[in-house]
Amino acid sequence: MPKIKFIEADGKEHEVEAQEGQSVMQAAMDNLVPGIVAECGGFASCATCHGYVDEAWLPKVPPPDAAEEGMIACAYHVRPTSRLTCQITVTPALDGLVVRLPLSQTSE
Protein backbone atom coordinates (compact mmCIF):
# COMPACT_ATOMS: atom_id res chain seq x y z
CA MET A 1 0.00 0.00 0.00
CA PRO A 2 1.34 3.44 -0.89
CA LYS A 3 2.55 5.49 2.05
CA ILE A 4 1.74 9.19 2.40
CA LYS A 5 3.42 11.54 4.83
CA PHE A 6 1.37 14.47 6.17
CA ILE A 7 3.31 17.22 7.95
CA GLU A 8 1.35 19.59 10.16
CA ALA A 9 2.19 23.30 10.20
CA ASP A 10 4.09 22.83 13.50
CA GLY A 11 6.26 20.12 11.90
CA LYS A 12 4.54 17.08 13.39
CA GLU A 13 4.66 14.19 10.93
CA HIS A 14 2.04 11.49 10.26
CA GLU A 15 2.96 8.66 7.94
CA VAL A 16 -0.14 6.71 6.88
CA GLU A 17 -0.84 3.73 4.66
CA ALA A 18 -3.25 4.72 1.90
CA GLN A 19 -5.39 2.54 -0.34
CA GLU A 20 -5.00 2.78 -4.09
CA GLY A 21 -7.95 4.58 -5.65
CA GLN A 22 -8.96 6.54 -2.57
CA SER A 23 -8.23 10.24 -2.31
CA VAL A 24 -5.34 11.68 -0.35
CA MET A 25 -7.96 13.47 1.79
CA GLN A 26 -9.68 10.15 2.58
CA ALA A 27 -6.36 8.60 3.56
CA ALA A 28 -5.86 11.44 6.03
CA MET A 29 -9.40 11.17 7.39
CA ASP A 30 -9.16 7.35 7.76
CA ASN A 31 -6.03 7.82 9.84
CA LEU A 32 -7.36 10.74 11.89
CA VAL A 33 -4.65 13.12 10.70
CA PRO A 34 -5.40 16.48 12.35
CA GLY A 35 -5.57 19.61 10.22
CA ILE A 36 -7.90 18.37 7.48
CA VAL A 37 -11.60 19.16 7.89
CA ALA A 38 -13.05 17.90 4.58
CA GLU A 39 -16.36 19.62 5.17
CA CYS A 40 -17.98 18.55 1.87
CA GLY A 41 -16.76 14.97 1.92
CA GLY A 42 -14.67 15.06 -1.23
CA PHE A 43 -16.47 16.97 -3.97
CA ALA A 44 -14.14 19.94 -4.41
CA SER A 45 -16.81 22.27 -3.12
CA CYS A 46 -15.52 23.54 0.23
CA ALA A 47 -11.70 23.99 0.25
CA THR A 48 -11.23 22.55 3.75
CA CYS A 49 -8.94 19.65 2.78
CA HIS A 50 -6.29 22.07 1.60
CA GLY A 51 -2.65 20.92 1.62
CA TYR A 52 0.68 21.75 -0.03
CA VAL A 53 2.14 19.05 -2.24
CA ASP A 54 5.88 18.80 -1.59
CA GLU A 55 7.71 20.38 -4.52
CA ALA A 56 9.65 17.22 -5.31
CA TRP A 57 6.32 15.44 -5.88
CA LEU A 58 4.61 18.08 -8.01
CA PRO A 59 5.64 16.55 -11.37
CA LYS A 60 4.10 13.20 -10.38
CA VAL A 61 0.72 14.59 -9.31
CA PRO A 62 -1.81 15.33 -12.08
CA PRO A 63 -2.58 19.08 -12.15
CA PRO A 64 -5.83 20.53 -10.75
CA ASP A 65 -8.85 20.96 -13.04
CA ALA A 66 -10.71 24.26 -13.36
CA ALA A 67 -13.20 23.48 -10.58
CA GLU A 68 -10.41 22.65 -8.14
CA GLU A 69 -8.44 25.75 -9.12
CA GLY A 70 -11.51 27.89 -8.46
CA MET A 71 -11.89 26.41 -5.01
CA ILE A 72 -8.19 26.67 -4.15
CA ALA A 73 -8.72 30.42 -4.56
CA CYS A 74 -11.26 30.14 -1.72
CA ALA A 75 -8.83 28.41 0.65
CA TYR A 76 -6.84 30.22 3.33
CA HIS A 77 -3.01 30.41 3.46
CA VAL A 78 -2.72 29.59 -0.27
CA ARG A 79 0.70 28.94 -1.85
CA PRO A 80 1.75 27.99 -5.39
CA THR A 81 1.80 24.30 -4.35
CA SER A 82 -1.70 24.37 -2.84
CA ARG A 83 -4.07 21.52 -3.71
CA LEU A 84 -7.38 20.14 -2.50
CA THR A 85 -6.33 16.73 -1.23
CA CYS A 86 -9.75 15.26 -2.09
CA GLN A 87 -8.91 15.73 -5.78
CA ILE A 88 -5.66 13.73 -5.72
CA THR A 89 -6.15 10.00 -6.24
CA VAL A 90 -3.71 7.64 -4.54
CA THR A 91 -1.75 5.57 -7.07
CA PRO A 92 1.37 3.38 -6.75
CA ALA A 93 3.29 6.24 -8.37
CA LEU A 94 2.48 8.40 -5.34
CA ASP A 95 4.06 5.98 -2.82
CA GLY A 96 6.02 8.23 -0.47
CA LEU A 97 4.08 11.41 -1.30
CA VAL A 98 4.65 14.27 1.13
CA VAL A 99 1.79 16.71 1.83
CA ARG A 100 2.28 19.67 4.18
CA LEU A 101 -0.76 21.09 5.93
CA PRO A 102 -1.64 24.78 6.29
CA LEU A 103 -1.73 26.60 9.61
CA SER A 104 -5.50 26.22 9.51
CA GLN A 105 -8.30 25.35 7.08
CA THR A 106 -10.09 28.56 8.13
CA SER A 107 -9.19 32.19 8.71
CA GLU A 108 -8.32 31.47 12.36
Next chain:
Amino acid sequence: MHAFSGQKLEQIPAHVPPELVYDYDSSRDPRMLEDPHARMRSLLLEAPPIFFSPHNGGHWFVTRKQAIVDITMNPEVYSNSLFHAAESPAGEGEHAAPQPGFLMLPISTDPPQHTAYRAPLNQPLAAKSVAALETAIRTMTNELIDNVLDAGRCNFLSDIAEPLPVTLFMQLAGMPTNRLAEFRALATQATSATVDHATREQIFKRIAGILTESIKLRQEKREDDLISRLLDANIHGRKPTFQEMLGYSITLFLGGLDTVVNALSFGVRHLARDQALQAKLRADPSLLPGAVEELLRLYGVACPPRRVTRDVVLHGVQLKQGDALLLLLPAANYDDAAFPNPEQFTLGRTEQHMTFNAGPHRCVGLNLARLEMKVFYQEWLKRIPPFRLDPQAPPRFTGGFNLAVTSLPLVWA
Protein backbone atom coordinates in the same frame (compact mmCIF):
# COMPACT_ATOMS: atom_id res chain seq x y z
CA MET B 1 -50.29 8.23 -6.97
CA HIS B 2 -46.69 9.22 -6.39
CA ALA B 3 -44.64 10.11 -3.35
CA PHE B 4 -45.12 13.60 -1.85
CA SER B 5 -48.58 13.88 -3.46
CA GLY B 6 -50.05 14.94 -0.13
CA GLN B 7 -52.49 12.00 -0.12
CA LYS B 8 -52.48 8.92 2.08
CA LEU B 9 -51.81 5.55 0.43
CA GLU B 10 -54.66 3.08 0.88
CA GLN B 11 -52.46 0.04 0.48
CA ILE B 12 -48.89 -0.45 1.61
CA PRO B 13 -46.73 -1.63 -1.35
CA ALA B 14 -46.07 -5.38 -1.42
CA HIS B 15 -42.31 -5.07 -0.93
CA VAL B 16 -42.68 -3.19 2.37
CA PRO B 17 -42.69 -5.60 5.37
CA PRO B 18 -45.38 -4.72 7.96
CA GLU B 19 -42.81 -4.33 10.75
CA LEU B 20 -41.22 -1.44 8.85
CA VAL B 21 -44.46 0.53 8.58
CA TYR B 22 -44.74 3.40 11.05
CA ASP B 23 -47.49 5.99 10.98
CA TYR B 24 -45.82 9.39 10.72
CA ASP B 25 -47.23 12.34 8.79
CA SER B 26 -44.40 14.82 8.29
CA SER B 27 -46.85 17.73 7.93
CA ARG B 28 -49.57 16.94 10.45
CA ASP B 29 -48.17 14.63 13.13
CA PRO B 30 -49.55 16.10 16.40
CA ARG B 31 -46.41 15.41 18.45
CA MET B 32 -44.24 16.98 15.75
CA LEU B 33 -46.44 20.11 15.75
CA GLU B 34 -46.12 20.27 19.55
CA ASP B 35 -42.31 20.11 19.55
CA PRO B 36 -40.62 19.17 16.23
CA HIS B 37 -37.22 18.14 17.60
CA ALA B 38 -38.59 16.23 20.58
CA ARG B 39 -40.56 14.30 17.95
CA MET B 40 -37.35 13.66 15.98
CA ARG B 41 -35.82 12.13 19.10
CA SER B 42 -38.91 9.98 19.68
CA LEU B 43 -38.67 8.70 16.09
CA LEU B 44 -35.15 7.49 16.92
CA LEU B 45 -36.46 5.67 19.98
CA GLU B 46 -39.82 4.39 18.68
CA ALA B 47 -39.64 3.88 14.92
CA PRO B 48 -37.50 1.47 12.84
CA PRO B 49 -34.26 3.16 11.61
CA ILE B 50 -35.67 3.08 8.09
CA PHE B 51 -39.46 3.10 8.06
CA PHE B 52 -42.28 3.45 5.57
CA SER B 53 -45.23 5.73 6.21
CA PRO B 54 -48.37 5.75 4.03
CA HIS B 55 -48.84 9.52 4.36
CA ASN B 56 -48.00 12.01 1.64
CA GLY B 57 -48.15 9.50 -1.19
CA GLY B 58 -46.30 6.82 0.76
CA HIS B 59 -42.52 6.92 1.15
CA TRP B 60 -39.60 5.87 3.32
CA PHE B 61 -38.02 7.89 6.13
CA VAL B 62 -34.37 7.52 7.12
CA THR B 63 -33.38 8.67 10.60
CA ARG B 64 -29.83 7.41 11.27
CA LYS B 65 -26.70 9.37 10.47
CA GLN B 66 -24.68 6.55 8.89
CA ALA B 67 -27.53 5.48 6.60
CA ILE B 68 -28.07 9.07 5.48
CA VAL B 69 -24.34 9.56 4.82
CA ASP B 70 -24.29 6.32 2.80
CA ILE B 71 -27.28 7.54 0.77
CA THR B 72 -25.92 11.01 0.06
CA MET B 73 -22.52 9.65 -0.94
CA ASN B 74 -24.12 7.33 -3.50
CA PRO B 75 -26.08 9.63 -5.83
CA GLU B 76 -26.15 7.04 -8.62
CA VAL B 77 -28.59 4.95 -6.59
CA TYR B 78 -30.17 7.72 -4.50
CA SER B 79 -30.98 10.42 -7.01
CA ASN B 80 -32.00 14.04 -6.57
CA SER B 81 -33.68 13.91 -9.95
CA LEU B 82 -36.95 13.17 -8.25
CA PHE B 83 -39.50 12.72 -10.99
CA HIS B 84 -39.25 12.18 -14.69
CA ALA B 85 -41.59 14.31 -16.75
CA ALA B 86 -43.67 11.27 -17.71
CA GLU B 87 -44.42 10.35 -14.11
CA SER B 88 -45.31 13.71 -12.72
CA PRO B 89 -46.84 16.80 -14.29
CA ALA B 90 -44.75 19.03 -12.02
CA GLY B 91 -42.25 18.67 -9.21
CA GLU B 92 -43.17 18.70 -5.57
CA GLY B 93 -41.93 20.14 -2.34
CA GLU B 94 -38.30 21.05 -2.14
CA HIS B 95 -37.90 20.35 -5.84
CA ALA B 96 -41.17 21.87 -6.92
CA ALA B 97 -41.02 23.47 -10.31
CA PRO B 98 -43.17 26.08 -12.00
CA GLN B 99 -43.42 24.13 -15.24
CA PRO B 100 -42.66 20.64 -16.50
CA GLY B 101 -39.08 19.94 -17.48
CA PHE B 102 -37.86 22.78 -15.30
CA LEU B 103 -35.00 22.01 -12.93
CA MET B 104 -34.04 23.61 -9.66
CA LEU B 105 -30.30 24.09 -9.98
CA PRO B 106 -28.06 22.60 -8.87
CA ILE B 107 -30.17 20.69 -6.32
CA SER B 108 -32.31 18.65 -8.74
CA THR B 109 -29.36 17.25 -10.67
CA ASP B 110 -26.97 14.40 -9.93
CA PRO B 111 -23.20 14.22 -10.45
CA PRO B 112 -21.49 14.60 -12.87
CA GLN B 113 -24.02 17.16 -14.20
CA HIS B 114 -24.43 18.52 -10.68
CA THR B 115 -20.72 19.18 -10.34
CA ALA B 116 -20.76 21.59 -13.28
CA TYR B 117 -23.86 23.40 -12.04
CA ARG B 118 -22.65 23.60 -8.45
CA ALA B 119 -19.17 24.98 -9.19
CA PRO B 120 -20.25 28.59 -9.95
CA LEU B 121 -21.92 28.83 -6.53
CA ASN B 122 -19.03 27.47 -4.46
CA GLN B 123 -16.72 30.44 -4.79
CA PRO B 124 -19.14 33.31 -4.10
CA LEU B 125 -20.42 31.44 -1.04
CA ALA B 126 -17.05 30.28 0.32
CA ALA B 127 -16.11 31.36 3.87
CA LYS B 128 -13.54 33.77 2.49
CA SER B 129 -16.06 35.45 0.18
CA VAL B 130 -18.93 35.81 2.64
CA ALA B 131 -16.61 37.23 5.32
CA ALA B 132 -16.95 40.55 3.50
CA LEU B 133 -20.62 40.64 4.56
CA GLU B 134 -19.89 40.64 8.31
CA THR B 135 -20.27 44.40 8.76
CA ALA B 136 -23.52 44.49 6.81
CA ILE B 137 -24.92 41.65 8.92
CA ARG B 138 -23.91 43.44 12.13
CA THR B 139 -25.52 46.70 11.03
CA MET B 140 -28.71 44.98 9.95
CA THR B 141 -28.92 43.00 13.21
CA ASN B 142 -28.55 46.17 15.27
CA GLU B 143 -31.23 47.98 13.30
CA LEU B 144 -33.64 45.13 13.99
CA ILE B 145 -32.69 45.12 17.69
CA ASP B 146 -33.27 48.92 17.85
CA ASN B 147 -36.86 48.30 16.75
CA VAL B 148 -37.71 45.95 19.63
CA LEU B 149 -35.30 46.68 22.51
CA ASP B 150 -37.40 49.21 24.46
CA ALA B 151 -40.65 47.33 24.04
CA GLY B 152 -39.33 44.51 26.26
CA ARG B 153 -40.92 41.97 23.95
CA CYS B 154 -41.06 40.87 20.34
CA ASN B 155 -42.30 38.13 18.10
CA PHE B 156 -38.84 36.85 17.31
CA LEU B 157 -39.91 35.16 14.10
CA SER B 158 -41.52 38.10 12.34
CA ASP B 159 -39.52 40.91 14.00
CA ILE B 160 -36.00 39.48 13.72
CA ALA B 161 -35.60 36.01 12.23
CA GLU B 162 -37.52 36.67 9.04
CA PRO B 163 -36.21 40.11 8.06
CA LEU B 164 -32.52 39.42 8.82
CA PRO B 165 -31.57 36.50 6.56
CA VAL B 166 -34.13 37.40 3.95
CA THR B 167 -32.89 40.96 3.51
CA LEU B 168 -29.28 39.88 3.54
CA PHE B 169 -29.84 37.11 1.09
CA MET B 170 -31.81 39.23 -1.31
CA GLN B 171 -29.03 41.82 -1.29
CA LEU B 172 -26.42 39.15 -1.89
CA ALA B 173 -28.39 37.55 -4.71
CA GLY B 174 -29.37 40.86 -6.30
CA MET B 175 -33.12 40.80 -5.68
CA PRO B 176 -35.10 43.94 -4.82
CA THR B 177 -35.22 44.25 -1.01
CA ASN B 178 -38.25 46.56 -1.02
CA ARG B 179 -40.45 43.55 -1.86
CA LEU B 180 -39.32 41.61 1.19
CA ALA B 181 -42.69 40.86 2.79
CA GLU B 182 -44.13 39.63 -0.49
CA PHE B 183 -41.11 37.36 -1.17
CA ARG B 184 -41.10 35.96 2.32
CA ALA B 185 -44.79 35.07 2.12
CA LEU B 186 -44.25 33.34 -1.21
CA ALA B 187 -41.26 31.38 0.09
CA THR B 188 -43.21 30.22 3.13
CA GLN B 189 -46.13 29.02 1.02
CA ALA B 190 -43.84 27.38 -1.52
CA THR B 191 -42.25 25.07 1.06
CA SER B 192 -45.43 24.40 3.01
CA ALA B 193 -46.48 20.77 2.67
CA THR B 194 -50.13 21.63 3.26
CA VAL B 195 -50.57 23.79 0.16
CA ASP B 196 -52.48 22.00 -2.61
CA HIS B 197 -51.00 21.32 -6.00
CA ALA B 198 -52.84 24.04 -7.94
CA THR B 199 -51.97 26.73 -5.37
CA ARG B 200 -48.35 25.64 -5.32
CA GLU B 201 -48.18 25.95 -9.07
CA GLN B 202 -49.58 29.49 -8.87
CA ILE B 203 -47.04 30.41 -6.18
CA PHE B 204 -44.18 29.15 -8.30
CA LYS B 205 -45.44 31.10 -11.28
CA ARG B 206 -45.37 34.28 -9.21
CA ILE B 207 -41.90 33.51 -7.85
CA ALA B 208 -40.66 32.76 -11.36
CA GLY B 209 -42.15 36.06 -12.53
CA ILE B 210 -40.29 38.07 -9.90
CA LEU B 211 -37.04 36.23 -10.55
CA THR B 212 -37.41 36.71 -14.30
CA GLU B 213 -37.49 40.47 -13.73
CA SER B 214 -34.33 40.32 -11.58
CA ILE B 215 -32.46 38.21 -14.14
CA LYS B 216 -33.47 40.48 -17.04
CA LEU B 217 -32.26 43.56 -15.18
CA ARG B 218 -28.87 41.91 -14.63
CA GLN B 219 -28.71 40.74 -18.23
CA GLU B 220 -28.83 44.39 -19.24
CA LYS B 221 -26.44 45.58 -16.56
CA ARG B 222 -24.23 43.47 -14.26
CA GLU B 223 -23.94 44.38 -10.57
CA ASP B 224 -21.86 42.99 -7.72
CA ASP B 225 -24.25 40.16 -6.87
CA LEU B 226 -24.84 36.46 -7.28
CA ILE B 227 -27.25 36.67 -10.22
CA SER B 228 -24.72 38.78 -12.14
CA ARG B 229 -21.95 36.27 -11.41
CA LEU B 230 -24.08 33.34 -12.45
CA LEU B 231 -24.93 35.02 -15.77
CA ASP B 232 -21.21 34.85 -16.61
CA ALA B 233 -20.64 31.38 -15.15
CA ASN B 234 -19.00 28.72 -17.29
CA ILE B 235 -21.08 25.54 -17.52
CA HIS B 236 -19.49 22.96 -19.80
CA GLY B 237 -17.90 25.77 -21.80
CA ARG B 238 -21.00 27.93 -22.19
CA LYS B 239 -23.01 30.46 -20.19
CA PRO B 240 -26.22 29.39 -18.44
CA THR B 241 -29.44 29.58 -20.48
CA PHE B 242 -32.33 31.69 -19.22
CA GLN B 243 -34.11 28.54 -17.98
CA GLU B 244 -30.99 27.54 -16.07
CA MET B 245 -30.73 31.02 -14.55
CA LEU B 246 -34.32 30.66 -13.40
CA GLY B 247 -33.47 27.24 -11.97
CA TYR B 248 -30.57 28.66 -9.97
CA SER B 249 -32.59 31.63 -8.76
CA ILE B 250 -35.49 29.54 -7.48
CA THR B 251 -33.11 27.38 -5.45
CA LEU B 252 -31.36 30.42 -4.02
CA PHE B 253 -34.68 32.08 -3.28
CA LEU B 254 -36.04 29.12 -1.31
CA GLY B 255 -32.74 27.99 0.17
CA GLY B 256 -31.79 31.43 1.37
CA LEU B 257 -35.16 32.46 2.69
CA ASP B 258 -36.50 29.60 4.73
CA THR B 259 -33.59 27.83 6.34
CA VAL B 260 -31.67 30.39 8.40
CA VAL B 261 -34.98 31.86 9.57
CA ASN B 262 -35.83 28.59 11.26
CA ALA B 263 -32.33 27.71 12.46
CA LEU B 264 -32.16 31.10 14.22
CA SER B 265 -35.65 30.81 15.67
CA PHE B 266 -35.15 27.33 17.10
CA GLY B 267 -31.77 28.38 18.52
CA VAL B 268 -33.20 31.47 20.21
CA ARG B 269 -36.05 29.38 21.61
CA HIS B 270 -33.43 27.09 23.17
CA LEU B 271 -31.66 30.06 24.79
CA ALA B 272 -34.96 31.53 25.99
CA ARG B 273 -35.50 28.31 27.93
CA ASP B 274 -31.94 28.09 29.30
CA GLN B 275 -30.99 31.15 31.36
CA ALA B 276 -27.72 29.59 32.53
CA LEU B 277 -26.56 29.12 28.95
CA GLN B 278 -27.54 32.71 28.08
CA ALA B 279 -25.44 33.94 31.02
CA LYS B 280 -22.52 31.75 30.05
CA LEU B 281 -22.48 33.01 26.46
CA ARG B 282 -22.89 36.64 27.55
CA ALA B 283 -19.92 36.25 29.88
CA ASP B 284 -17.73 34.62 27.23
CA PRO B 285 -18.69 35.39 23.61
CA SER B 286 -15.68 33.38 22.41
CA LEU B 287 -17.87 30.32 23.07
CA LEU B 288 -20.32 31.47 20.38
CA PRO B 289 -18.97 29.70 17.28
CA GLY B 290 -19.07 26.38 19.16
CA ALA B 291 -22.50 27.21 20.58
CA VAL B 292 -23.85 28.04 17.11
CA GLU B 293 -22.63 24.66 15.85
CA GLU B 294 -24.28 22.82 18.74
CA LEU B 295 -27.54 24.74 18.27
CA LEU B 296 -27.38 23.84 14.58
CA ARG B 297 -27.06 20.19 15.60
CA LEU B 298 -29.97 20.28 18.03
CA TYR B 299 -32.22 22.14 15.60
CA GLY B 300 -31.89 20.85 12.07
CA VAL B 301 -34.42 22.22 9.60
CA ALA B 302 -34.32 20.67 6.11
CA CYS B 303 -35.51 17.12 5.31
CA PRO B 304 -34.41 16.53 1.71
CA PRO B 305 -35.94 13.82 -0.51
CA ARG B 306 -34.20 11.20 -2.67
CA ARG B 307 -35.44 8.80 -5.32
CA VAL B 308 -34.20 5.22 -5.67
CA THR B 309 -32.94 4.52 -9.21
CA ARG B 310 -32.73 0.71 -8.93
CA ASP B 311 -33.66 -2.10 -6.55
CA VAL B 312 -31.21 -1.97 -3.68
CA VAL B 313 -30.79 -3.10 -0.08
CA LEU B 314 -30.16 -0.22 2.32
CA HIS B 315 -28.92 -1.22 5.78
CA GLY B 316 -30.94 -4.44 5.52
CA VAL B 317 -34.06 -2.91 3.99
CA GLN B 318 -35.14 -3.88 0.45
CA LEU B 319 -35.94 -0.77 -1.59
CA LYS B 320 -37.51 -0.85 -5.04
CA GLN B 321 -36.67 1.29 -8.04
CA GLY B 322 -38.85 4.40 -7.91
CA ASP B 323 -39.23 4.41 -4.12
CA ALA B 324 -38.92 7.82 -2.52
CA LEU B 325 -37.02 8.58 0.67
CA LEU B 326 -37.12 11.54 3.01
CA LEU B 327 -33.83 12.07 4.84
CA LEU B 328 -34.70 13.27 8.33
CA LEU B 329 -31.49 15.22 8.92
CA PRO B 330 -32.90 16.79 12.11
CA ALA B 331 -33.50 13.27 13.47
CA ALA B 332 -30.01 12.05 12.53
CA ASN B 333 -28.63 14.74 14.85
CA TYR B 334 -30.25 12.82 17.74
CA ASP B 335 -28.70 9.49 16.71
CA ASP B 336 -27.00 8.05 19.82
CA ALA B 337 -24.47 6.23 17.66
CA ALA B 338 -23.02 9.58 16.58
CA PHE B 339 -24.01 11.92 19.40
CA PRO B 340 -23.89 10.56 22.97
CA ASN B 341 -26.59 12.11 25.18
CA PRO B 342 -28.09 13.63 22.05
CA GLU B 343 -30.69 15.77 23.81
CA GLN B 344 -28.04 17.56 25.82
CA PHE B 345 -26.43 20.83 24.68
CA THR B 346 -22.73 19.96 24.80
CA LEU B 347 -19.97 22.27 23.62
CA GLY B 348 -16.98 20.68 21.93
CA ARG B 349 -18.59 17.76 20.13
CA THR B 350 -16.29 16.64 17.32
CA GLU B 351 -18.76 14.59 15.27
CA GLN B 352 -20.03 16.57 12.27
CA HIS B 353 -23.77 17.24 12.56
CA MET B 354 -26.16 16.59 9.68
CA THR B 355 -28.06 19.88 9.54
CA PHE B 356 -26.20 20.88 6.36
CA ASN B 357 -26.42 17.30 5.02
CA ALA B 358 -23.44 15.40 3.58
CA GLY B 359 -22.19 14.55 0.11
CA PRO B 360 -22.28 16.60 -3.07
CA HIS B 361 -25.51 18.40 -2.13
CA ARG B 362 -24.22 19.56 1.26
CA CYS B 363 -25.59 23.06 1.88
CA VAL B 364 -23.84 25.55 -0.37
CA GLY B 365 -24.81 28.43 1.93
CA LEU B 366 -23.42 26.99 5.15
CA ASN B 367 -20.66 29.56 5.52
CA LEU B 368 -23.14 32.39 5.18
CA ALA B 369 -25.53 30.71 7.62
CA ARG B 370 -22.80 30.27 10.24
CA LEU B 371 -21.65 33.84 9.86
CA GLU B 372 -25.18 35.23 10.14
CA MET B 373 -25.82 33.19 13.27
CA LYS B 374 -22.52 34.08 14.94
CA VAL B 375 -22.93 37.83 14.36
CA PHE B 376 -26.60 37.73 15.32
CA TYR B 377 -25.93 36.02 18.69
CA GLN B 378 -23.01 38.35 19.42
CA GLU B 379 -25.19 41.45 19.05
CA TRP B 380 -28.40 40.00 20.49
CA LEU B 381 -26.76 38.73 23.69
CA LYS B 382 -24.81 41.97 24.09
CA ARG B 383 -27.88 44.20 23.87
CA ILE B 384 -30.98 42.24 24.91
CA PRO B 385 -31.32 41.51 28.65
CA PRO B 386 -32.05 37.93 29.76
CA PHE B 387 -35.06 36.87 27.67
CA ARG B 388 -37.71 34.18 28.07
CA LEU B 389 -40.59 32.68 26.15
CA ASP B 390 -43.78 34.72 26.56
CA PRO B 391 -45.72 32.66 29.15
CA GLN B 392 -49.00 33.89 27.58
CA ALA B 393 -48.13 32.83 24.04
CA PRO B 394 -46.12 29.63 23.54
CA PRO B 395 -44.21 29.18 20.27
CA ARG B 396 -45.89 27.41 17.37
CA PHE B 397 -44.40 25.08 14.79
CA THR B 398 -45.03 23.39 11.50
CA GLY B 399 -43.49 20.56 9.48
CA GLY B 400 -43.22 19.29 5.92
CA PHE B 401 -39.93 19.41 4.04
CA ASN B 402 -38.66 21.82 6.69
CA LEU B 403 -39.18 21.81 10.43
CA ALA B 404 -40.27 25.37 11.04
CA VAL B 405 -41.33 27.94 13.63
CA THR B 406 -44.49 29.93 12.89
CA SER B 407 -44.55 32.13 16.00
CA LEU B 408 -42.03 32.83 18.77
CA PRO B 409 -43.05 35.55 21.24
CA LEU B 410 -40.25 36.56 23.65
CA VAL B 411 -40.21 38.84 26.71
CA TRP B 412 -37.43 40.50 28.67
CA ALA B 413 -37.32 42.82 31.63
